[in-house]
Amino acid sequence: MSSPTQLNKIIAPREIKKLKIIPLSGMEEVGKNCVAIEYGNDIVVIDMGLMFPNEEMPGVDYVVPDIAYLEKNKKKIRGIVITHGHLDHTGAIPYLIKNLANPTIYTLPLTAEMIKDRLAEFKMEKKVFIKVVGPDNQINLGAFDISFFRVNHNIPDSVGVGIRTPLGIIVHTGDFKFDHTPVDQEPTEFHKIAKLGGEGVLALLSDSTNSEYPGFAISEKKIGENLDELFAQAKGRIIISTFASLISRLQQIINASMAHGRKVAISGYSLEKNLEIAIRMGYMRFPREAFVAAKRLSDYPDNKLTVVCTGAQGQETSALGRISKGEHRDVQIKKGDLVVLSSSPIPGNERSIQNLMNSLFRLGARVVYNKILGVHVSGHACQEEQKIMLSLTKPRYFIPVHGERYMLEMHAQTAQTLGLPEENILVMGNGQIAEFVKDPTAPVANLARFTNHKIPIRGRVSTQKITTNYVMVDGLGIGDVGNIVLRDRQLMSQDGMFVIIVTVDNETLELVGSPDIISRGFVYLREAKGLLQETRLKVKDIVKAHTSVGHIENWSSLKDTLRDEIGAYLFKKTERRPMVLPVVIEV
Template identity: 45%
Template sequence: MAKQRLRVIPLGGAGEVGRNMWVVEYGDDIVILDCGVMFPDADMLGVDLVLPDITYLREKTDHIRGILLTHGHEDHIGAVPHLIADLGFPPIYGTKLTLGLLGNRLREHRLHDKVTTVQINERVPFQVGQFNVEAFHIAHSIPDAVGFAITTPAGLLVYLTDWKLDHTPVDGRPTDLEKIAELGNRKPLVLVTDCVRVESKGYTPSEATVGEAFDNIFATAPGRIIVATFASNISRVQQVIDSAEAYGRKVMLAGRSMETNARIAFELGYLRADESTIIRPHEMSAYPDEEIAIVCTGSQGEPMSALNRMANRDYPNVKIKPGDTVVLSATPIPGNEVSVNKVINNLFKLGADVIYGPEARVHVSGHAAQEELKLVLALLRPSYIVPFHGDYRHLMLYRKLATTIGAVPDSERVLLAEGGTIMEFSPGFGKITGKAPVGYIYVDGTTVGDVGNVVVRDRQLLAKDGMLIVVVSIDSATGQLVAGPDVVSRGFVYMRQSQDLIEATKETVRAALANRNGSNPVDAAYINRKIRDVVSEFLYRETRRRPMVLPMVMEV
């Protein structure tokens, strides 16, 4: 890297939604922006979380001066406990609520005492290596969210993620447009910005519209009200509390992460409620249904979430019944639609009235729409732009939008990055110069990185066509078949109803082994491959399916 150029690399979050992590590098100094997780796609079978790939940083841990966190959502802080040790335990900078939520994650992983955290204040600059950093407030669906203006020797970089221009946010603190305009006067070299709602015209509705919808529901619901949302959506929890208090209801928090995040937010002053409003599960029986409201996890249909368990009559403290009103205050993440619809169906079957979808106005996005994106571009007027936090189509549409309004002189100044794209910037220069190795790092149970793409492909194959085990015993001296073949099917065919196919498979194996020259030494590996090849070919010819064939060769 040329010493006079600023290097910017996404290790996650570019060309995708989730696992946000950016490297900003100049000379021997590196600062990391966010460190989040992504929830797995439907075809990532058995995977719990997907992490950024830090291969690029493994030989540079001595140069990492800090990690800057914008806000407390999982796609921005969730990977810290999994990766912080491999990054060399650099100091972590964040606002009070962000560090509070992160601290709980670190305690769960027994890392709290090993990590240095630094609380930052908006508009109070601080130094990280040779970078001068200014945090400024942005409106999002969680309080205490910030953007970063990073002054480097090459120029000013503005990192603006997960924001919108909400003039009536729940916490009363809109995006700091004054600061953004001031940054524009300083002629930013590069803007790195969220673009996921570039397809949406106009402005993103204010969080206040959700409060109005909640008030209407609380005014008319005959029985209990159950609101499902993300545990990290602190602003939405506050709106439920506000409506509950206005209409004389007590609030019970359901779901471990919901209880934990709410406790932290209460302790730090980001949630407020009358002393008697929040009740414990065992206290609900003391109040009639029309005086109860429940805030719970499960808006994405997660299998073990509180709402999913309620929908399956498996939650110990809440049994869904006629008269209940269930509100899904979230939009399904792509890939979760089937799970969410199943929960909704089960809730209806149990007699609940379920309120969901955009028409109900019980959820608004925390991301900027077209007119907001245009306004910020007009205020900042950066020399170069790197859109992210969106699929590739979002990046292309953002480039078109920025070019159409004249925010940049030509489309080449909007760089379309994907995971690992190396971009370098200096005054009058901004180009993609290389590619860092970036792949998916999977969390499966308690293991990180042990499950790779090969394992996931095997799981996909097993889920699609099942498996067939072929067991044979051969004479170790002659290689002749002594016993078997025995065939076991799992997920391929039901053996009792497919005896003809099973017998034909056995005959195929016998014929293949009978053609061996018995005078040659026994090669178990060769026999394994032979059985796998002939059985796979036979089964595809007969069924047009490709189960995983696992030979088991025993020498006797």
């Protein structure tokens, strides 16, 4: 007769393996894209990008994904697949990968070189292994077989990813648009996308950035035509600023310069590095004599010069930012200069760009930007291209990715117009988990006209959620700036800081001298002598009240009282709330 233990072993139900899609970041925001796909003991990560801080994050350099879940499961990670070389897909790698035991990175050649170059800045290039793949390669990562298909974006070697799992195919588009006249002459591999759709796609994760715009995205080649027209009309120097990673855009700027007999000077560290990589890898082709060092600009007539620089987002420390303030070593704005901002504003940077343009106009430059003349096109699909991607892949489930909440919702609406049922569209936030399990009762009839995926699978957004927070990079610190620190910085930036320094005799508990007060960003001390004198008297009263019993057990309570009562007093007098910092010194 079997023992109870043996019986339990016999009848214990087998654990049902779930396929999980976990967006760790990049949902309900633009930037820091990172998705984990998990089955059993295997995880593959798609992209690991950063995001630039918004106005509510003073002093922060970058924001990176919260990878606490991956850190707990790092033994399961079989690899990181990177779709292309933009920082919102690669930028967090140097900050985070060491916490994951340095898993292998898989990506195409240009992206690999850009990541290696970035890792070298952190002295990590020998610690991280990058496996270079081609668009026709297939790789096995645990339970996943990975294939690639070329897509058009505004940087070469951009790919989407097909992920074959035990429950079906997942397609991740990466950033894409359908450009039939691409600058790099590499068209989208429609046949590969259609082949995946023919096999049966379980879930499509697709770029939502431009989901609010109808029609098709404009071809990158149109920029070349507009630049040619602009260069033909310009009488003086052309100073043109764009994203450092827009390799295709850089090629067109240099082409236009050469066509109009202009030498090209490059200013901006990231721009110089990316240009060097693209030339070395053969992605950009032109004679070396097309260039001139920025320090030699005075050797050439103004109408024979183009300066390409960083800073189109209004960054104060960028090349164009320094030019606009008259602080650039080699380039000073002069009347007749044409400044071209060949980019679109990142949300949150609008005011910085306005300030930049104001400064340039004051110095005598003429400024051209996208609203005036088409000098920038998006690298992201609009609604008709999104429909084509959905129609080619014919997914059973659709997960819009890469975008603010309204972008995800509008992409979901586009999918519904094609007949995909609402219950098969999973609009998610960071940390939510899409789960897929085999289920013989899962309906397929309502999808028969839309998808080729016939395995009875049920998908849903789990009630479980992974905690994901903003992880901020500030100088050498990663994740040590939290909401409390940000709140303090915001408070100081709004109403300033008010420091109270009191010195107390440790034996007599009497004040030694008068309280010292330091004010920064609150009131100008010389013009507020009356307020400061009254505040000193109030500080003395508070200290006496705390020391009148002849001893003090808790100096923290004195600090708390000073902070609260002086804060309330200052608000009553000024209707401002500075950060009050009491300092008690015992002597």
